[in-house]
Amino acid sequence: MDRFGDVVLLLVLMTNFAVLVTGRLSACIRIMTAQGVLLAMLPLASGARFGVHIAVLTAGTLAIKAGVLPRILRWAIREAPVRRELAPSIGPIGGVLLGLAAVGLAFGVATRLPHAAGLAVEGLVPVSLASLMMGFVVLTTRQKALSLVIGYLMLENGIYVFGLTLAGDIPLLVELGVLLDVFVGVFIMGLVVFQIQRELESQDSRRLTELRD
Amino acid sequence: MLLLAIVLVPALGAVAAYLDQAPARRAAWLVGCAALHLALTAVAWRLAPAAGAMGWLAFDPLGGLVLGAVSIVFVAVACYAVGYLRREDPRGGRAFVSCLLAFLASASLVALTRHFGLLWVGMEATTLATAPLIYDPSDRHSLEAVWKYLMICSVGIALALLGTFFLATAHLTAVGPHGAPLMLPDLLARADALHPAWLRAAFVFLLIGFGTKMGLAPMHTWLPDAHGEAPSPISALLSGALLNVAFLAVLRGCQVVHAAGQDGFARPLLIGFGLLSMLVAAAFLLGQENYKRMLAYSSIEQMGILAVGVGLSGVATFGALLQMVGASLTKASLFLVAGNVLIVYGTKRTREVSGLLRAMPVSGALLVTGLFAISAAPPFALFPGELALLAGAVRGGRTWIAVVMILLQATVFMAMGAAVLGMALGPAPAGPRPAPIREDRWLVLPPLGLLLLVLLLGLGLPPALRGALAAAAATVGGGAP
């Protein structure tokens, strides 16, 4: 199973890079859908004993991360005419470079960290840290409201991946609670993004800078 | 069972209030659930029940303090909301009351749970429950506020989730799969065995994550916007209850770290963040032109004080907890009064408000009293709190911290005093209504009650509360005076 798991993790990284390079929002959403599917596969790959727990987790992940969230995002920007990221503070190249740096750092740190006994997939920790950092890259460099939501999703997914290392030890209830929170969170974010679009007739979050002292 | 009820009553109330068609009855639902919640909390205080609900919930002094403060503040806000709903149509429409109750439910969950995972779930839930209350689709400013609130807090909370996972890893890596990880008792029991590196990492992420929610600089940026833009009862709830809940989450982390004998690295972090927050708050309070943002920054300062107090340990922690209780009540009442001012004057600009004492005597008097209460002046509850806090600093041989804090607080008092007294004093504004206007009881009594409570606590600390404070302080390495 390890190989399978590693492949999936590799694909997850790839999707993250894809988000970093592409500027078109709809494309980003599609990529996140793919990432959702991959994440749903991970519990199976994580080598934890298959059971109700894993099954429910897989199903829930698939439903929410690959199903609902992308819909919400698409709905949020349905009125947005311009769907390109405008003037990110660093271009795609810079994004990729930062991403690479993130990956390097993540693996560097992860290999030095002491690990729980019998961690199925070695890659889980570094990949999670990497996608966490890449999520931050998106969050701190993109300007459009929806891009930030996507960045948040990447971050969240990274943490989710790390959560899988403990798949057996975290009660199902908590896992589901986490999923639910993410769902509601993104739902409200979607609402707000939609409203931002209405109000500003653009996704540019730089326009939301009126509250200051 | 009782504990479960404390969480479920508001939750079910939220559902019921949403389903109830008649808008008139929603207020009833709100006040009813709030009162019931307060009653249950009181019972819990008396019985101090052991673990309930499969050991996921439990009542300990630390949680009890926060729960009590939250419950009291919520009752006040609920009563205020009755008068408030008569004037303004609520944000979030029919969901308004439900969101309020949902917030109460999640806050109670955070206060009572013993599982870090549930703790996290509850924290995130508070964010999500309050966001719609700040959010007013028609108002661009509130849109911006809620946007920043959501993004920054969600990111912060996400970090906290990672921290939680780290904590579990610290447990598994060192102890192996014995006992449930993330259950507070098990963690405390095996604290000394926890893997130090993971534990530290966990604490850092918890601190930054929940610290974001708590409003520690430099993660505080969302707070003034949200508190400034939210309707006054919500601001009161945010800074009277929500911040303390977040603080509790941080304290839980401290609890584990302390049990693991790892205070050595945690304390300086807390002190650093605390002092930084105080400094930032002082800087932004000076010349602050919006009185709601002013109150928000003063909340940041309060949170900084609490962090420093916990970081100092010893008596200081006791003081910090006492200050937490006092500050939550005082700040809530101040925000409610600010709401009254906003209703009458229709502006948030400090400069455009004057003559409160003449125009609306009760609210004006409350505002001035609140100013003195929040700046830890005797005979209010924050005074002994601050005294204990500073005494801890001096006894610990860190007089410089006491000096810095006193100076910063003096600066804060200068700023807030200039603003508040400028609003309160002076001739009554020449308006259509003759001064003094009659003030709605529902809008005046709640803040009055809160301030009275602060005063009473300052005049005499009930032994029960004092014991609880001492016990709670002890769990994070504090001591009683």
Next chain:
Amino acid sequence: MSLILAAVAVWLLGAVGWALARRRRDLAAAIGAGAAVVGAALGACAAGSALSGREAQVLSAAWPVPFAGLGLRLDALAAAFLLPLCLIGALCAILAVPTRHHADGGGAGAGFAAFNALLASMATVVLAANLVLLLAAWEVMTFASYALVVTDHDSRAVREAGYQYLIFSQLAAGALLLLFLVLAAATGTWELAAVPVAHARTAVAGLFVLMVIGFGTKAAVVPFHVWLPAAHAAAPAHVSALMSGVMITMGFYGLARFLPLLGPPSPGVAFTLIGLGAAGALGAVLLALLQRDVKRVLAYSTVENAGLITLAMGAGLLGQWAGAPELAVLGWSAALFHIWSHSLAKSLLFGGVGAFAHEARSRDLEGWGGLLARWPVVGGLTVVGALAIAAVPGLSGFVGEWLIFRALFAGALVLHGVARAAMVVGIAVLAMTAAVTLAGQARLIGIGLLGTPRREPPAGAFRPPARATTAPLAALAGSCLLIAWFPAPLVAALAGALATLVPGGAPTLVVDAVRPLGSLALVLTGVVALVAVLRGALAGRGVPRATETWGCGYAGAPGRTQYSASSLAEPVRQAFAPLLRTRVERLGPVGYWPAEASWRSRTLDRTVTGVYRPAFGGVSALLQRLRDLQEPRVTTYLRYVVLALLVVLALLFLPIVVRP
């Protein structure tokens, strides 16, 4: 003890009782004033008994607040401050009744509520044996007095004065807080220790600085006095009378109570006090001479007297350090006596001048003149107060000043080297201060009350004064004379307090020393009366003719051509010009047919322009720089979060990560 408790209780009741009669202002005022007077009477009895009592009356009860305890201690020293508090408090309460000054929502009662609260808190300050209680009472005192200062908060000037007062008080309270924290940490108890604990030299210095800031601000010790002139000018007359007469003595009580806790007196402490006192006295009295606002004149004179008291305390400490009992006893008794005499005289003066200002609807000395003729009784009493403040023989002020001089002379004789030189310098400065004080009071009375009016008072002003105005002033004036005629008994009464301050000192020495002053005052009064009678007999023959003042043949516009207050002060101002840096704007006269000429001079307090403005400005500029960093973008804010995370992680983990 029960008496004083009853007094405090009555005051507290008075502080809340007015609420019963919110609607009926007169009843509210009656309740408030009545409570103040009754409480004062009880307190006076308690103080009187304690003044003579050898050992302290102690009461301590538990107070369920961390560190705090309801510890009260009434010893001779406390009584020495409690007695004037009660006397003047009662009289000021009566003074407050006729001047319907309380215009705001709460009505007259609200003012009396704060007034009673102020009395109660001041009494508690004097009595407190627990540091927390003391601090709490101190703060309440500040807030109550603040409320009284901003009584007329419709005026912007009043609001600003009040704010300034509040800020300085809070800074001082911060110093006190720190002082108490350190003391408590050193002694391990929050009870007010009677015995000093050994501190390191640096610690002593730090604690002393904290004391001077904390107590000195309230006592108006230069350079912490800047709040006082504005606040006293802003407050209603009876309030400034109470604040200036009694509240500043609380600061001196603090110093007297806490300085011994520093351990054996050190020369540094003594010389610092002497220096601050001398410099403050001279500087303040010069400023008093140059003020136009009558109440600011009095306020600066208060600062001057605070300086004298500080100087006396310093001399006493120097004596204790040098082992010169005579100097020690003289110095401390001078301080105590001057506190008493100044309290009485200054509240009398504030009451009288305040009444005049209220009638004239103006505090501008240049607009006054000839008011004595309108209100002979009040005017006469005011003149008595002015003479007492001017410290001329025959009135109370002189005894205090004489004691200070006496102490300095004694010090000059017994001390050696620098200390002796310091004493002589003190003598010279004190002499100059006395002369300027004389000029200042002559200016206040001569320009303000004598001569002819420069501006006509508003119609309907100066109706016959209420008895509630004249009676308290008369009582104060009488006490000024009484103290001057019989100083020995008062000094004897203060012996107990003196013994607590100067252990092993012989108060009888002072009692004997001041006895001749009493007879001097009596003889002087007699001789003057004799000459007056003689003169009356001579001038009485035939009816005295009344004419114009001889004006060199020019008798037009007598009011406008009088000597003005500024011109009266001009010689002194010119002599001290480099010190005062007065801004003078003069216009004309030019040409053969000068159109118009004007001359305006303004002297600012150097401590404000030179110290406080720059300091506060600098701090706020610094914080402004921090504010400018704000860039309200969500991405920027998120960067802050990441930054914090990375910094902390780096701090914690770099050593761990690189470890294999």
Next chain:
Amino acid sequence: MTASAIGALALILVVAPLLPALAGRTVAFLTGRRGAPLLQPYRDLAKLLGKGAVYSRTTTGVFRLAPAVVLGAALVAAGLLPLDGRRGLAGFGGDMIAFAGLLALGRLLLALAGLDTGSSFEGMGASRELGFATFSEPALFLVLGALALATGESSLGGMLGAPLARAWARAPATLAMVGVSLGIVLLAEASRGPVDDPATHLELTMIHEVTILDHGGPDLGILLYGSALKFALFAALLAGTFLPRAAWPAPLAVAALLPALALVAILVGVIESAMARLRLVQVPHLLTGAAALAALGVVLRVR
């Protein structure tokens, strides 16, 4: 309360009016005039006391009270001074402070009376009186301080009594400076030239004269006598400093007062005729000089 003290007091009270006249006579002689007869002041006093009183309508009781206070204070001050070189009639420890205080009281009432008339002339005079006192007062006290240090005493009786003779042997320099400084203070306090000009007829240049411009009849008489007495007191102080007579037999000590006072008066006259009147702004400088001199005397005794 000795006979000699009473005698000396009586003597000085009697001869006080002579001193201004003597000084004036000296000036006249040195400027080649004959001048007024020595007894003229007594005639003037008699005349003034006989006159009726005239009062300005603006004046109040203060104006009428002032002469009594001025003279009364001067009389009591005279009682404190050890005129017979032994001890004052009512001397006590620290009486020198009272002495200064009494003179200050006189000054204050004089100024108030001047301001009471509401005339700018009197205001001017009062302003100058008060202003110059700001500098003469410290000088006087430094003189007293130097005397105290030189003699080790803190009462006039001691400073000018027996210890003074010993002090002259021990600290002549200090006492000499004290004497000179005291002389300058005398010129200012007794309002003589070069500080004031008693003979002028131009109000703008006067100090003491203009302050009492509006007084007439008995009031003026009393004030004139009071100022003469003040002059005499300072003269006695000066004489006492240079001429410690404690050791002399009492009658001689009292009798010696007369020539001593006369000498001082003549000296004052000489100075007045020798020196031009100072510009008013320069008076403080002169007095500061006096203070500095006395301070120097003190410094010599600091050890």
